[in-house]
Amino acid sequence: MKDIAEIRADFPILNRKVYGKPLVYFDNGATTQKPQCVLDAVDEVYESYNGNIHRGVHFLSDMSSEAYEKAREKVRSFINADKREEIVFTSGTTGSINGIAFCFGEKYIKPGDEIILSQLEHHANIVPWQMMCERKGAVLRVIPINDNGEIILEEYYKLLSSKTRIVSVTQASNALGTILPVKEIIAAAHHINVPVLIDGAQGVQHGIVDVKTMESDFYVFSGHKIYGPNGIGILYGKEKWLSELPPFQGGGDMVDKVTFEKTTYNELPFKFEAGTMNYPAAIGLASALDYVSGIGRENIASREKELLSYATSRLSAIEGVNIYGTSEMKISTISFHIKDIHQYDTGMILDKMGIAVRTGTHCAQPVMDHYGIEGTVRASLCFYNTKEEIDTLAEGIEKVKSMFA
Amino acid sequence: MTSSEVQDNIIEEFSQFDDWMDKYNLLIDIGKELPVIDPKYKVKDFLIEGCQSKVWLYPKFDGKLITFTADSDAIITRGIVALLIKVLSNRSPQEIISTDLYFIDKIGLRQNLSPTRSNGLLSMVRQMKLYAMAYNVKNI
Numbered sequence: 152m153k154d155i156a157e158i159r160a161d162f163p164i165l166n167r168k169v170y171g172k173p174l175v176y177f178d179n180g181a182t183t184q185k186p187q188c189v190l191d192a193v194d195e196v197y198e199s200y201n202g203n204i205h206r207g208v209h210f211l212s213d214m215s216s217e218a219y220e221k222a223r224e225k226v227r228s229f230i231n232a233d234k235r236e237e238i239v240f241t242s243g244t245t246g247s248i249n250g251i252a253f254c255f256g257e258k259y260i261k262p263g264d265e266i267i268l269s270q271l272e273h274h275a276n277i278v279p280w281q282m283m284c285e286r287k288g289a290v291l292r293v294i295p296i297n298d299n300g301e302i303i304l305e306e307y308y309k310l311l312s313s314k315t316r317i318v319s320v321t322q323a324s325n326a327l328g329t330i331l332p333v334k335e336i337i338a339a340a341h342h343i344n345v346p347v348l349i350d351g352a353q354g355v356q357h358g359i360v361d362v363k364t365m366e367s368d369f370y371v372f373s374g375h376k377i378y379g380p381n382g383i384g385i386l387y388g389k390e391k392w393l394s395e396l397p398p399f400q401g402g403g404d405m406v407d408k409v410t411f412e413k414t415t416y417n418e419l420p421f422k423f424e425a426g427t428m429n430y431p432a433a434i435g436l437a438s439a440l441d442y443v444s445g446i447g448r449e450n451i452a453s454r455e456k457e458l459l460s461y462a463t464s465r466l467s468a469i470e471g472v473n474i475y476g477t478s479e480m481k482i483s484t485i486s487f488h489i490k491d492i493h494q495y496d497t498g499m500i501l502d503k504m505g506i507a508v509r510t511g512t513h514c515a516q517p518v519m520d521h522y523g524i525e526g527t528v529r530a531s532l533c534f535y536n537t538k539e540e541i542d543t544l545a546e547g548i549e550k551v552k553s554m555f556a
Numbered sequence: 557m558t559s560s561e562v563q564d565n566i567i568e569e570f571s572q573f574d575d576w577m578d579k580y581n582l583l584i585d586i587g588k589e590l591p592v593i594d595p596k597y598k599v600k601d602f603l604i605e606g607c608q609s610k611v612w613l614y615p616k617f618d619g620k621l622i623t624f625t626a627d628s629d630a631i632i633t634r635g636i637v638a639l640l641i642k643v644l645s646n647r648s649p650q651e652i653i654s655t656d657l658y659f660i661d662k663i664g665l666r667q668n669l670s671p672t673r674s675n676g677l678l679s680m681v682r683q684m685k686l687y688a689m690a691y692n693v694k695n696i
Contacts, residue, residue, distance in 0.1 A: 170576050493630035495609040500632075503576040511608050525629075526608070554584065555631055 152450040158535050161186040161442070165535060172505030175540045180325050180353060180484050180531030181509055182375045185439070192438035193380055196431040204430045205404055205421070219430040222437035223420070229440045230370060231361040232387055236419035239393070240428050243384035244352040245275040247371035248319070250386060250399040250423065251348060252279035255317060258396055262288030265314040267340075269294040269302045270521060271324040271331065274514040276350045280319060289316070296521055300327040300476035308339055315340070318347045322354030326515035326529065327476025328459075328484030330354070337366050346392060352376055356443070356533065357482045358452040368392055374432060379439035383432035386423065393419050400425040451534045455483040458532045462541045469548055475527055483532040486513075489548060492555045494526045500554060501528075501547045508544075559651065562643050563659035570663040579664070580632065587635035591645070593625040604679050609633040611676060615687040621646050622691060624684065636665070637680055644684050652688035657681060 159165050162184045167174050176184060196218070202211030204219045223238050232238060241247045260266075266280050270293050277291075284291055292315075294307040302320075311318075318340045323330045337347045346368035351360060356377040362370045369392065374383035388396075398405055398416055402425030407415040416422045443451065462485055466472050471490035489497055498510035511526040512519045519526060530544060557565075573579050593602070597614040604611040609630030616623045624645040628634040643659065644652050659665075665677065 493609055493633075495630040496632050500577075500580060503580060525610075554581065 152447055155535075155537060158446065159537075161188070162535055163187060163190070169505045169507075170503050175504075175506040175536075175543050177530040177532060177536065177540070177544065178507045178509050179533040179536075180376075180513075180529060182381070183356065183378045183533060184535070185378055185380065185435075186442050188442055189379060189435045189438045193431050193435040196434055201431070203427055215430055218434045218437075219428070222430075222433040225437040225440050226385055226387075229360075229444070230355070230385075230387060231363050233363065234390060237387055237390050237393060239386040239388065239420045239423040240433050241371075241384040241386050241423075242382055242429070243373040243375070244350060244371050245279075245373075245384075247369075247384050247386035248276055248348070248350065249279040251369055251371075251388070251396075252283045252319075254396045254399040256283035256287050256289070259316055260284075260287040260289050263314060264289040264316045265292050265310075265312065266290070267292045267294065267307070267310050267315055267318040267320075269307075269320045269331065270296045270517045271300070271302060271327065271329060272319075272321055272515065272517070273325050273350065273352065274516070275352075276319055276321060277517070290314075293517070294320070296329075296518075298522075299478045300324065300329045300518070301478045301480075302329075302331055304332060304335060307336065311339060311343060311345070313343070315343065315345045318345060319350065320347070321350040321352070322360075323357065323482045323484075324476065324515070324518065325353045325484070326513040326518045326527070327478075327486050328353075328481040328531075329476055329478045330480040330482060332480075333365060333367065341366065353482055353484070356451075357455060359448045362387055374436040374439065377436075377439055378442060379436035380429075380432040382429045383436050390419065393423070398422050398425065402426040404428075446534065454534045455532065458534075458536055458538070458541065459483040459485070461538050462530065462532060462544070465541055465545045466548070469545060469552075471552060472548060475522055475524075483536075484529060485532075486527040486529045488524065488527050489552060492551060494528045496555055497528050497548070497551050500551045501544070504543070504547045504550065506544055506547050559643050559647060559655045563657070563662075566639060566642065566659050567662045583635035583639075584631055585635075586638045586642075587631055587633075590627070590634055590638035591623075591625045591641060593627045597625075598627060604676060604683050608676070611637055611680060613637065613680065613683055615684075615691075617649075617691045617694075621648055622652060622688060624687075633676070636677055639665075640680055640684060644688075649688040649692035653685055653692060 164184045200211050200214040202215045204216040223235050227235050227238050292310045294302045296302050340347045348369035349367040351370050351372035355372040368389050370387040372385050375381040405417050405422050405425040407417050473488050475486045494510040509529045593612050593614045598612045602612045602614050609628050611628045613626045624641045626637045
């Protein structure tokens with residue numbers, strides 16, 4: 152594995168300063184930084200072979216189309232899907248979930264049907280289902296969590312019933328870092344023939360994801376959270392489901408024949424890719440996946456585990472710091488609050504010290520409701536972070552305490 | 557003092573410091589001078605939407621001048637609203653409406669407290685001007 156200095160040198164932005172201080176980037180849960188190879192891959196599209204995919208007969212269009220389809224193949228092998236037809240490009244996790252919630256609702260949902268989510272969901276895995284429920288007269292059921300920030304599996308098993316039509320849960324909580332027992336969740340749902348969507352937005356970048364052994368029916372994630380460009384996301388769906396489901400958007404490229412009387416749709420995966428897709432970002436994502444594979448996903452996971460354990464012990468040693476989300480199974484995300492100090496004040500001062508964290512509810516208000524709090528400070532780490540940066544955060548927290556005492 | 561004089565004083569106070577940490581310490585101190593809202597007005601009606609921290613702002617109009625009192629659960633936000641109150645409180649609705657808040661840019665608040673939902677600076681300004689407009693209409 153590359154050493155940390157080499158890794159950091161791959162990410163140009165990590166060298167910059169903010170307010171005259173070296174940047175400490177601990178907001179990887181919101182978006183990750185991009186290695187040079189990703190920036191180069193996207194540049195190369197525009198500099199040397201940009202042409203709209205699947206349309207032109209010309210050289211550039213062919214080249215772009217080929218690179219785009221290679222990117223699809225790269226994603227397929229990265230998550231170990233069976234077929235390239237099962238990989239749909241979208242705008243991001245939010246786009247993927249909205250798409251599935253819409254077309255699944257249109258196809259299968261009747262009044263009184265139930266959708267199961269967990270209390271750990273990001274708003275992106277709540278609101279699209281809620282919108283569908285309102286349209287269809289269906290009901291959301293929520294798996295509760297305990298004070299460690301873990302879902303209560305027994306409660307989930309009780310929620311599963313003949314009314315359940317789909318289960319949609321996150322692989323890891325963006326607000327607390329908890330990793331969910333997705334295998335158990337999926338197995339129980341499959342036992343009663345209910346499909347499961349896994350929101351991999353906070354999962355795919357932290358270790359090996361294998362949709363085949365996981366057996367999820369749908370798996371979605373965003374490119375920009377796995378060191379790829381913004382504006383590209385993935386919707387993986389088992390072929391059986393994607394074939395049955397109607398498209399969620401209409402437009403060019405997703406059609407077979409169009410007349411004003413009737414349109415027939417293109418084959419998978421194009422049925423779900425209406426209009427010009429963000430192919431430069433898809434190509435950039437392929438480069439990001441190559442980069443991640445090059446570092447090694449086991450290496451990433453073990454390095455992040457080490458960082459999490461160091462950060463947890465450093466932060467919990469500070470008087471007044473309370474960590475939310477204390478599960479044994481966590482991604483490298485730490486949500487905390489300093490006693491009597493508003494998270495916004497903490498975030499503003501850390502920012503002036505060059506430390507980028509997120510503050511607030513992290514688009515997961517139900518999680519905050521569980522603890523009866525209005526927000527936390529979230530440090531989301533990844534493999535390019537260092538123990539020295541964690542020390543800087545600890546010093547920053549002491550500084551915040553001294554300023555607001 | 558005119559609102560411009562108050563703004564010029566604020567700009568001068570902040571210009572003593574180059575370091576952002578010092579500027580924030582000043583902001584925290586200014587927050588301590590905030591004319592605090594009567595707790596009975598710390599209710600939803602006087603809560604400003606669009607802030608990551610809670611801000612309550614209460615306007616009192618005596619027929620000529622509007623005075624503002626406020627509070628926030630975040631100390632930096634309290635400093636920001638205190639600055640706005642220094643400039644805009646105890647003035648006529650017309651004056652509040654027409655005041656150009658140039659000090660925000662000059663002391664770097666706009667760049668460093670980004671005009672997004674996170675700090676609510678713009679929501680606070682908008683709310684103060686809206687109250688002034690409402691009283692202005694009543695006054696005609």
